[in-house]
Each structure stands twice: as C-alpha cells, then as structure tokens.
Amino acid sequence: MKGLSFHIITFLYLESKPLFGCERFILSRYGVGYAEGMKIAILGYEGQGQAAYQYWNRDDNTLVICDMDDNKITPPGAGARLGKDYLKSLDEFDMLVRTPGLHPRDIIVANPGSPNILDKVTAVTNEFFRVCPTQNIIGVTGTKGKGTTSTLVAKMLEASGKNVHLGGNIGVPPLEMLKNDIQPDDWVVLELANFQLIDLKYSPPLAICLMVVPEHLNWHEDFDEYIRAKKQLFRWQKASDKAIYFAGNDNSQKIVSISKGTKVPYYKSPGAEVVNNEVVIDGRSVCSVGEIKLLGKHNWQNACAAVTAVWQVAQNIEAIRSVLTSFTGLEHRLEFVRELNGVKYYDDSFGTTPETAIVAFEAFKEPKVVILGGSDKGSSYEELAQAVINNNVRSVISIGDTGSKIAEILRGRGYVNIVEGGASMREIVAAAQAQAQPGDVVLLSTGCASFGLFENYKDRGDKFIQAVKALV
Numbered sequence: 001m002k003g004l005s006f007h008i009i010t011f012l013y014l015e016s017k018p019l020f021g022c023e024r025f026i027l028s029r030y031g032v033g034y035a036e037g038m039k040i041a042i043l044g045y046e047g048q049g050q051a052a053y054q055y056w057n058r059d060d061n062t063l064v065i066c067d068m069d070d071n072k073i074t075p076p077g078a079g080a081r082l083g084k085d086y087l088k089s090l091d092e093f094d095m096l097v098r099t100p101g102l103h104p105r106d107i108i109v110a111n112p113g114s115p116n117i118l119d120k121v122t123a124v125t126n127e128f129f130r131v132c133p134t135q136n137i138i139g140v141t142g143t144k145g146k147g148t149t150s151t152l153v154a155k156m157l158e159a160s161g162k163n164v165h166l167g168g169n170i171g172v173p174p175l176e177m178l179k180n181d182i183q184p185d186d187w188v189v190l191e192l193a194n195f196q197l198i199d200l201k202y203s204p205p206l207a208i209c210l211m212v213v214p215e216h217l218n219w220h221e222d223f224d225e226y227i228r229a230k231k232q233l234f235r236w237q238k239a240s241d242k243a244i245y246f247a248g249n250d251n252s253q254k255i256v257s258i259s260k261g262t263k264v265p266y267y268k269s270p271g272a273e274v275v276n277n278e279v280v281i282d283g284r285s286v287c288s289v290g291e292i293k294l295l296g297k298h299n300w301q302n303a304c305a306a307v308t309a310v311w312q313v314a315q316n317i318e319a320i321r322s323v324l325t326s327f328t329g330l331e332h333r334l335e336f337v338r339e340l341n342g343v344k345y346y347d348d349s350f351g352t353t354p355e356t357a358i359v360a361f362e363a364f365k366e367p368k369v370v371i372l373g374g375s376d377k378g379s380s381y382e383e384l385a386q387a388v389i390n391n392n393v394r395s396v397i398s399i400g401d402t403g404s405k406i407a408e409i410l411r412g413r414g415y416v417n418i419v420e421g422g423a424s425m426r427e428i429v430a431a432a433q434a435q436a437q438p439g440d441v442v443l444l445s446t447g448c449a450s451f452g453l454f455e456n457y458k459d460r461g462d463k464f465i466q467a468v469k470a471l472v
Helices: 047-056 104-110 124-131 146-159 174-180 223-235 250-256 298-311 317-324 354-362 382-390 400-412 425-435 457-469
Strands: 008-010 024-026 039-043 062-067 079-082 095-098 137-141 164-168 187-191 206-209 242-246 262-266 273-275 278-281 284-288 335-340 343-347 368-374 393-399 418-420 441-444
Touching (some): 047 095, 137 298, 164 174, 206 250, 262 298, 273 298, 284 317, 400 418, 418 425
Parallel strands (some): 062 079, 137 187, 137 206
Antiparallel strands (some): 008 024, 335 343
C-alpha cells in the first residue's frame, strides 16, 4: 500500500460473513505506525471528521476533505471534494479516514473498480487505540444506556482516586481526548456505538456490553450485521482481558462470546445484581435501589454494569455508593423539565427505540401523556403499542412519519385516545398540555428517531424543553 506501513497478518473468520474492513488486523495492542507524507481523504467533515483533519494536518501530508454537502465550509487551503460524487476515485489516496456515519459498503459501491479499497480505510477510534498513551481503557457498547453507564464508570473511578478521561460517542471525539495529556496510569472510558465499531481493529482490556435489541436497521444490512458490529469491541481481546455482559439479554451474551477473555455477567453473580432491593456485589451491599438517583428500573441495569466494571479496577464501596446516590443522569434521558398546574414534564428525547420508550413508561406509575413517533429505523411497534395499553397512558400524541403507524396499531387494539401533535414542537407540547390532568406526567419518549421534524435527538429535546418552559 503506497505510503502506508502496516504490520499485518491475515486470518480466517469463523463466521460466514466478515465485517467490512476487518479481513486484516494490526499486530500488538496499541502499536504500529504510519509512514510520513501520505495523501489522505477525510470522508465526512462533521465532528469526528473535523477532529481527524486537525490530527493529520501536517506539512508532510496532503489532505482532501470529501463530503456530500456541496456547501460544506472547509478550512482555508484545504483540498476539498464536495457533492454527490465525493466517494468516487478514492483509490488515488494512501489512506481513507471514515466518519462514523458513513457505512463502509458505501465506499465499496462508489469504487467498483477497487475491490480492496477498504484496506485503506481507518477511523478516528482505531487511531486513538493505536496511539493512546495508556492501556487502561474501558469500552462500553449496547443499544441504549451507553452514555449513562460510561458516565457512571468514569465518576466511580474518579471517586476512587483515578484520573479519568471520558469520551468517544459521548462528548469528546476520541482524537480530541489526546489533547488532554493522557498519562500511562490514567483511565479512559469510551462510549462506542455500532457506527464506530463496525471496522474496529482493537479491543480494550475491559469492555462492557449492555442490553442489545434491534436498532439502526435503516443503516445496517440486517440485525445480524448490527450484532457483528458490536462484536468488534470484543473480537481482539486477549485471555487476560475481561468482557462484561448483561446476563438477562441473549444478544449481549452472544456478542461477548467472541472474546478470548474472562466473561463476567452483571445482573447476576459474580457481577453486581439486585437482591432484596439492594445492589450487591461480591456479597457486599452497595446501596438500596431506592437510593439510586437515576429514574427507572432500566437504570438498575446500568448501575450494575458500572459497578461490575469498576469492581475489576477498584473495590471501593464508598466511592461507588457516592456516585449511585448522587448522579441524576445525562441530558435528554428522563430529564425533569418543570411542573405546571400539577403536571410534570419529562424529556427522554434520547430514547429513540421502542424498547427505550417502554422502559420510560415503566419509570412512572402516574397517568401519562406520551409523545410517540418520528422517523423510521426499521423497528416493530407492536410491543410499544401493548406497553401503552399496559402502562396507564392517558393519551398518545402522535408525531412524524411513524406516528400514524403507531396510531394504527393502537386503534387495532382498541386504544383510541390519540391526538395528532402537529408540525412544530410548540404545537406538540400544546397538544400534550391540553390532554394532561393534575397529577399526570407528560413524557417525550418517542420510540423513534427524530429526523424529518428535527435535526437529531438533541434538537428535539432542546425544542421540547423550550416549549415546555414557555407554557403558561
């Protein structure tokens, strides 16, 4: 490969369908370098693409920003290839840096004359693992709960006296974390989504798999590919490493089965579990579930995952307990907004799957007005509809493309208290307010992605908060 020096060996997959870009892997845990003076294409110029440009922007490299947005603003003097053909003729480059949202197959499709094009592809997460100054890395994946669990782990380690860096899919892009002067004895906690994992060529010594259910099926070929993407976090683990998994989820167990390391369950001994309403590990009580500040029983799982992981590093009950009994959660995750006229409003915009909406319903015993719908990620809404019926939902405010699908299923099951929300968050919140009664909870937990009406889940949540705070 021109201008690029890898020490690599090939191997035979035991599975029938190898993942994109993973027919080869880099030897050693975090070693091996690149040659100087490369021609590099940055594929996608948003957050992690911008971090990649800054990282590789040296005098000896030639960088070209490739992005589908014709109007993308690029740095002065930077090469650019913008528009619908931005992925074509990539074989002229020595290295391709893939942004997480770009599926590797799109690179293949755009370069039919270059069957080995993925041999040139890397990503910022791979580069972070390659150059990270510490091997004390904890990776966290799953369908939902990654951000909460990663934050709990980081806070518990900090409370135990460790110097900790938190990033990945949450907050700070991996390469940006390198600016924080990571030391060999520091700890790094990485939240890693399927988009980052699909061509990951490294595994951390300690990795966590939370509950996994179908998601992002509009991006993946099928659920099997989604599962195999998650497996990449564990694929390269050594016998001395540890793979922590949710004992109550078959998919989680399946994902960690590929690891050569020790498998440690949580929500089951020897990991942390809930016994007689106490979070317990190694026969020792951490706290009662009533003391956990995070709302909802699903957060008991996240708490147990974090406790199990931190227990492998520091068995400090007081430090762990102090975090569980004080941390109230991340933004847009069952976040209390305000109470008005006896009605409480909660923002759970981060919940973009039917499963996350269901656990949000279950977090509240009060009558609920729930906002459901959005853009479609290929999910089934049958269980979501049944959960509406089973969980004291006074009214459903349907929104977006999938709102009508959910409404149709509900009506087919005899549930008819459904109101169309409108085209703006102000209208949606007004419709919810009109349905709510004193003592109710109004819950934005749509069970769907946000696109169409909103830019992303953060935009949806922010607009919900603004609209709720504007109510009189």
